[in-house]
Amino acid sequence: FETGGLSIHFSMFLTFLKTNASPEQQEKWLGAAQEARFFGAYAQTELGHGSNVRGLETTATFDRQTDEFVVHSPTLTSLKWWPTGMYACTHGAVFAQLIIDGKNYGIHAFMVQFRDDQGNLMPGVEVGEMGPKINPDNTNIGYARFTDVRLPRFNMFAKYQQVTRDGEYVAPPRNLNKFRYISMMSIRMAIVGWSYRDLAKASTIAIRYACVRRQGFKD
Structure with missing residues (x-):
């Protein structure tokens, strides 16, 4: 049984809401997400940018x-x-370069709705499934393209930084700037922990096979 999509919602996505959403945003989103009234993805990596987060091109x-x-x-x-x-989520924490009056303020996260209540894609949102993968092939993994998708100013995650109504950028305290990456760090640690399950399965299969395997010529 593969729980990849759900596990990301209940781990990375919820952790991100708890650590990066303002109190007002948590009041609006957190309870609904915890009750699975919508499902969220963590949309950071791009086709041309993996670990180079500062090089992300989405704006x-x-x-x-x-x-x-x-x-x-x-x-x-x-x-x-x-x-x-x-591919199956209705919402996502989407990382993009924040642009105000032509000035780039760096990477920030935004709550983007992918699908409406009927499961239809929102205007300007294209989502697809990536298809066959080496492992795990049964996990739903997708891609997304955005074409001039409009969001309320409220939808920028604003626990540590904000944009005012007149377009003024309020920067986060320097010592809190890296808190936005807590979700990514936590899931990387979890992956190390999860690996024991695959190792245990492989060891069990190998040991059982070794017990019954007959080697050499049969009399």
């Missing part, structure tokens, strides 16, 4: 007139790539 440009962010995938390499559960 979130602030529109003063409408008080919205416009999330966009400008290139093929900016497609969000490899998020577990992406």
Whole structure:
């Protein structure tokens, strides 16, 4: 039984909500996410950018007139790539370069709704399944492309940094800037812990086979 998509929602996504959402955002999203009224993906990695987080190309440009962010995938390499559960999720924490008046303020995360209550994709959102993988092949892993997707200003995760109505950027305290990566660090540690299950399965299979295997010529 493979729980990859659900495990990411209940681990990385919920952890990110708890550590990076403001109290107002947690009031709106956290309870619903904990009760599985929607499912979230962690959309950081891009087709052209893995560990180089600062090189991510997805943009979130602030529109003063409408008080919205416009999330966009400008290139093929900016497609969000490899998020577990992406194809089946309704929402996602999407990492993008924050642009205000042409100035880049670096990587920030935004709550993006992928699907409506009927499961239909939202305008400007393209989501797909990546297809066959080496391992684990039965885990739902997808990609996403955004074409001028508009979000309320409220949807930028704002526990440590904010953008005001007039477009002023309020930077996080320097010593708290790295808290946004708690989810990624926690899941990497968890993966090390989970590996014991595969090792235990492999060892059990090998030992059982060794007990019954007949070697050499039969009389």
